[in-house]
Structures are given as C-alpha cells and as structure tokens.
Amino acid sequence: MDDLLRQLYQDRTNDEDTLGIIIMEKRKLLDANTDYFDVVLLVILGENKTGWEIKHYEYSEFKVAMHLVSAEQLNEWLLNSSNRRIVDWIMNGKVIFDRNEYMKEFRQVMKExxxxxxxxxxxxxxxxxxxxxxxxxxxxxxxxxxxxxxxxxxxxxxxxxxxxxxxxxxxxxxxxxxxxxxxxxxxxxxxxxxxxxxxxxxxxxxxxxxxxxxxxxxxxxxSAHILELMKKQEKAWTIQELKEQMLIHDYSLDLSILMEYLVHKGYVDVVKQETKGGAIYHRLYVLTER
Missing domain, CATH: 1.20.120.330 (Nucleotidyltransferases  domain 2)
Known part of the structure; x- marks a missing residue:
C-alpha cells in the first residue's frame, strides 16, 4: 500500500510549490477525523497558491483522500478554529515530505x-x-x-x-x-x-x-486585541474602519455586537458626529480614558 500512496504524492514532491506533505492514517475502524477514509494525504502549497482542493481515490476497497491546501488557507483555518481536524493532522500526522524544513518550523510555531x-x-x-x-x-x-x-x-x-x-x-x-x-x-x-x-x-x-x-x-x-488595535489612532473609529482592520472574516461578522458589549462595559465610548441631515449622527468609537 505504501507504493500506492507514493504514486499519488510523488509528483507533488517534484513541484516547487509543494512545501510539505503529511500522511494521516485512521486510528480506528470508523474514524470521523479522517472522514472514514483509510488515509488522508495533506499537501501544503506555497503562498502563491490559493484555496483548497480535494481528491478522492480508491484501490481494492482502500480509500484515500488528498487535500491540497494553500499555506494561506491553512493559517486561516488555524486562526478561525474553523477546521479543527487540521490541528490533529498537522501535529500527529507523519511528515513524508518537508521542503527546507517548512513543516518542522510550522509545527514548532504551533507548539510555541x-x-x-x-x-x-x-x-x-x-x-x-x-x-x-x-x-x-x-x-x-x-x-x-x-x-x-x-x-x-x-x-x-x-x-x-x-x-x-x-x-x-x-x-x-x-x-x-x-x-x-x-x-x-x-x-x-x-x-x-x-x-x-x-x-x-x-x-x-x-x-x-x-x-x-x-x-x-x-x-x-x-477584548485585548480589538482594544490594542484601536490605540493605533487617537481619533474615533467608524465601524467600517474597524471592520477593515479585521484580518479574519469570521471576526468582523460579530464586530458590531462586540463593540456594543464593550461600550456597555465601559471599555469604549461613543462619539457622535454630525451628518448632513443635522438631526442624525454618525456613531463613532473611541477608547475610554482610564
């Protein structure tokens, strides 16, 4: 079976965009962590690659899933905790290819x-x-x-x-x-x-x-991260300006309710700014002086 797997990933090792390859084998008869596949091959691609591609293979009832993932997508998953299986694959899977010790350094950063x-x-x-x-x-x-x-x-x-x-x-x-x-x-x-x-x-x-x-x-x-971000400028922030500073889409989705919570708890003050309408004000946010 090792020869079969080698056929699947061998070409990837010759591709300069391939940074690392990890193999994750199922640990029990029905292992949801591998989507019930016998083996998962995780192929990590360079920053100039985008997205996530999946390929499924079968040989004599032996099922293999190959995930081709860009380094950018991988980091997004880790920041969002949106694909927690990836932590298990990276930390517990077997590294079978490592270009310039990329995977060794990546694992070390995760540990630290x-x-x-x-x-x-x-x-x-x-x-x-x-x-x-x-x-x-x-x-x-x-x-x-x-x-x-x-x-x-x-x-x-x-x-x-x-x-x-x-x-x-x-x-x-x-x-x-x-x-x-x-x-x-x-x-x-x-x-x-x-x-x-x-x-x-x-x-x-x-x-x-x-x-x-x-x-x-x-x-x-x-709130340490958002409050630290707000220190970047002395003037008040619009909600759109804060949203544009968010590195993660999932973070910005709940930004409005996060700001309301921080206003309610006294960490952030609201500053009203006049609009052309006169009676209507823009709602801006500034750190509370402590």
Whole structure:
C-alpha cells in the first residue's frame, strides 16, 4: 500500500510549490477525523497558491483522500478554529515530505503559539461567545427554550475554546477533553447543561448567570486585541474602519455586537458626529480614558 500512496504524492514532491506533505492514517475502524477514509494525504502549497482542493481515490476497497491546501488557507483555518481536524493532522500526522524544513518550523510555531496570533484567536472566540450568549439570552426571555439551549451550547463551546487558547493550546476536535484538564469548572457548566436532570428552563436560568460571570472575568483578555488595535489612532473609529482592520472574516461578522458589549462595559465610548441631515449622527468609537 505504501507504493500506492507514493504514486499519488510523488509528483507533488517534484513541484516547487509543494512545501510539505503529511500522511494521516485512521486510528480506528470508523474514524470521523479522517472522514472514514483509510488515509488522508495533506499537501501544503506555497503562498502563491490559493484555496483548497480535494481528491478522492480508491484501490481494492482502500480509500484515500488528498487535500491540497494553500499555506494561506491553512493559517486561516488555524486562526478561525474553523477546521479543527487540521490541528490533529498537522501535529500527529507523519511528515513524508518537508521542503527546507517548512513543516518542522510550522509545527514548532504551533507548539510555541505566538502571543500575537493567540490574541487574535482569543478575540475571534470572544466575539462569537458574546454573539451566541446574547442570542441565547434573548431567546430565553422570549420563552423559546429549545432555541436558547442551542445557542447556549454553542456559547459554551466558544468559552471552552477561548480557555484552551488562553492556556497556549490550539482547540482540537475533542475540545471538552482538553478543557476538562485546563478549566474543569467550564467543563462542569457544559456537563450540567447536557446531563442535568432539572427542567430546561431552570438549567438555562442558572447557566445564563454562570456564563455572564465567565464573560465578565474574561472581558479584559477577550477584548485585548480589538482594544490594542484601536490605540493605533487617537481619533474615533467608524465601524467600517474597524471592520477593515479585521484580518479574519469570521471576526468582523460579530464586530458590531462586540463593540456594543464593550461600550456597555465601559471599555469604549461613543462619539457622535454630525451628518448632513443635522438631526442624525454618525456613531463613532473611541477608547475610554482610564
């Protein structure tokens, strides 16, 4: 079978755009981490390549998936936590080709988890946490308990990932196994939500209080990136100017509610700027003087 795999990736090693190739084999009979394929080949391409391409192969009931991923796309996944299988593939897969030790250095950077990248990821998770929590809270008070439950489950996932990143790790597929070791009190909140015997209304009521407390405790950490960004200029920011500074699309999606939260908590002040209409004002944002 090694000869078959070599046929699939051999040409890629001769391509100067190929930076590294990783092989990830399934670890159990049905392994969702490899999409139930026997082997995943991850081919990482240079910055001048874009996007993500998938190829599927089969030989005598042996299934292989090849993922051709640009370095840009790979970094976007890691920043967004939008493809957590990739962390497992990169850190635990077998490197079978490494141009100029690219993969060795990439893995080392992931292990060190640079502070700048960590702050961005924390900001992403914090903004998503606020979105899910506020949506869940609103639905709860409207009496839509099942919909609220769904949002609160997602909020807890973002809280868990934020905590994992805070401690210097990348969130993986089994995020609750990670967070149980790092912050067991957050794991307990999730466990109470999904396994508790109380009525759903009571569980949500208690969790809304608990999550709000966690939000307050992590506001300084979660908003560090956006507040640092706002220091780049002394004048007030428009929401569009802030949006254009966001490096990640998923981050900018929840920017408005993040800013409203920071205004409410006293980290950011609103500055009104007159429009041609006179009675209508532009709403700008500036750091609160502390």
């Amino acid at each position: 988890f640079p502070n700048k990248e960590r702050r961005i990821k924390i900001g992403v998770e914090f903004s998503k946490l606020i979105r899910r929590f506020t949506d869940g809270k609103s639905l709860y008070y409207e009496g839509h308990y099942l919909d609220s439950y769904n949002q609160i489950v997602h909020a807890l996932h973002h809280l868990a990932r934020l905590s994992i990143i805070e401690h210097g790790f990348y969130p993986e597929v089994m995020v609750w196994q990670q967070v149980k070791k790092i912050e067991p009190e957050i794991h307990k909140l999730y466990s109470e939500l999904v396994t508790g015997t109380e009525l759903i209304e009571k569980k949500l009521e208690l969790l809304l209080i608990a999550i709000e407390f966690e939000l307050m405790a992590k506001t300084k950490l979660g």
